[in-house]
Amino acid sequence: MNKTIAAIAICIAPLISLAQSATPQTNLIANRPFGKIDIADLELKQCDFEKDANAEILFDVANVGYDSNFELTMERHKRVKIFNINGKDNANIRIEFYGGNRLEYITGLEAETINLVDGKPEITKLDKKLLYTENIDKMRTAYVFSMPNVKPGSVIEYKWHSNSLNNFPDWDFQDKIPTRYSELQTYIPDFMFFNLKGNITLPLSKYATKSEGRSTGTGTNAITYSLETITRGISNVPSLPDEPYMTSNADNAQSIVYQLTGVRPTGSYRPTYSDTWAKVGGILADDEDFGAQLKRKLLNEAEIIAKAKAFKTDDEKIRYLFNEVKNNMKWNGIDRWYTNDGTVKAWEKKTGNSAEINLILFHLLKQAGVKAYPMVVSTRDHGKVAPYFTYLYQFNRAVVYIPVTGGKPYLLDATNKYNMYNEMPDNLLNSSGFYIDKEKEIYDIVMLENADPVRQVVMLSGELKADGKLNGSAEISSFSYNRINTISRYKTDGEKKYTDYLCQNDNNLKITGLKMENMEADSLPLKQSINFTLDLPSTDENYIYFVPNLFSSLKTNPFLSEERRTNIDFGYRKSYTIIGNYKLPANYKVDALPKNVTMNMPDGSIQFRRVMAAENGTLVIRYQIDQKSNVYYKDIYPEVHEFYKKMYEMLNEQIVLKKS
Secondary structure (H helix, E strand, O other): OHHHHHHHHHHHHHHHHHOOOOOOOOOOOOOOOOOOOHHHHHHHHOOOOOOOOOOOEEEEEEEEEEEEOOEEEEEEEEEEEEOOHHHHHHHHEEEOOHHHOOOEEEEEEEEEEEEEOOOOOEEEEEHHHHHHEEEEOOOOOEEEEEEEOOOOOOEEEEEEEEOOOOOOEEEEEOOOOOOEEEEEEEEEEOOOOEEEEEOOOOOOEEEEEEEEEEEEOHHOEEEEEEEEEEEEEEEEEEOOOOOOOOOHHHHHHEEEEEEEEEEOOOOOOOOOOOOHHHHHHHHHHOOOOHHHHOOOOHHHHHHHHHHHOOOOHHHHHHHHHHHHHHOEEEEEEOOOOOOOHHHHHHHHOOOOOHHHHHHHHHHHHHHOOOOOOEEEOOOOOOOOOOOOOOOHOOOEEEEEEEEOOOOOOOOEEEOOOOOOOOOOOOOHHHHHEEEEEEOEEEEEEEEEEEOOOEEEEEEEEEEEOOOOOOEEEEEEEEOHHHHHHHHHHHHHHHHHHHHHHHHHOOEEEEEEEEEEEOOOOOOEEEEEEEEEEEEEEEEOOOOOEEOOOOOOOOOOOOOOOOOOOOOOOOOOOOOEEEEEEEEOOOEEEEEOOOOOOOEEOOOOOEEEEEEEEOOOEEEEEEEEEEEEOOOOOOHHHHHHHHHHHHHHHOOOOEEEEEOO
């Protein structure tokens, strides 16, 4: 990690040596003075453009750029209105930065709460003794604090100044709550070159550019350059709430990301930093917290490696070593592409971050003769990797990549106790991974996806009684990710809580027996055998009302909202099958049997089928859902919404039995 930072420093060092003593930068946010507020904002009862918001960012403004000493600085000022008690969580503040080795440091932090008392602003300042410094790891630090005297109607504000070697901050114009105004102003010398990744679809309410001639140094060391200033502002930015099957905020928020790729201070030579994946790969390979860890010998590794080599096939070696690391190492919950304590120390402590655990696994595989590669990836909650944007900080986890000629590659992540060696983790799908072959200097970006549909099969049988009771059994077969997720839930929650989950808050459904099979057999589907009773409360002396959709996890439609702000990303294709066989009570017949239906999305990407038949005192039902696409863009959400509405109505449609 330090060598990665050093690579940037090499580019900038000549400039710092030429720079004159720093001169104060113009305060670009002075028109929003700290502590001075309009009474109208204190009296504000709701957000003008999002009436049901619990809080609103009144403004979030920053100016970021290089001062006359060519040091990267930022001034930021944020003000938030709290409308009700549900908005008070926005008064818990966390500011993260690269505090390790003082690569970045914060000064001038001020915070205060403003309340309207007797028609006048009353200010309560943050007691600095209540400011907590959290050392996340050796590189990252956070300032954490809660604003004082916060109540419905309060306005909170805080500001700070940061200096950094070159951590050009990402800027989000959008947040979980609505934003009245967000502005970023940047000032960058024209000899510094950046790649930009922007996700801005809302109209800019402010856009301005300015170019100023500057010079530094004297004599033959003099540099003349232009300081390019760009201001971007967006007004009335809607909130970005969590939506079912959305990916990260980073994928969806209105935002802009800067990446330094090169510096040309004098002449025509332009040293570059990471403008190609090959250069990023070289940085990773040489980094002391990544590439330098790959060959470090682990305590007592010889015995484990010998056992692995005794297996005849690579598949057996991979399975053995994956389970050894997964079962013996404990993930500390921290995701990084770089190590913190290093693989040797993490192995001795039997705990580490994601990079340490998986680079240990890579080392053991390599020593056992398996052709494996270290890879950096981005988890679903961190954001998708943009292959065109050669930026190392898109990644937040290291894993192990093993390509297979003519077959599915292995992607090994031993941080999760329930991951399988032969199943690509679902929280890495539909993004890209970047692997390195340090020996051959091969560095490549790879799309991570699973094209196979993931199956769930529910087989139901039972006997309906005239008194409105159903005694039955169910057999659930869960494949792939359904298998992993079910085992994880069962072992994490325990059997009692898990059976409550199976009942889906239906107090009339009771599980009288549960048996789990194949929990330790990676190659087989998980099988759950369930005995149950179900009371049918709407039953009377003449009618029995019955919904046969049981134990399917398909009771509640996830897409109830009429509008959608983000794409739907299921992660993988899905296939559900529900088959039921029910014996009817004597002297009862089906009075109302739902029709057989086949329904398709307009593009054919989802198909729903329902087949029902009643014959010789037996009711047979079958539901089949085949989802053939992973991702559905928000542009077609009205079609998805309508399809799911109809499908869930049919899944939960009653069957009516009438006494003869």
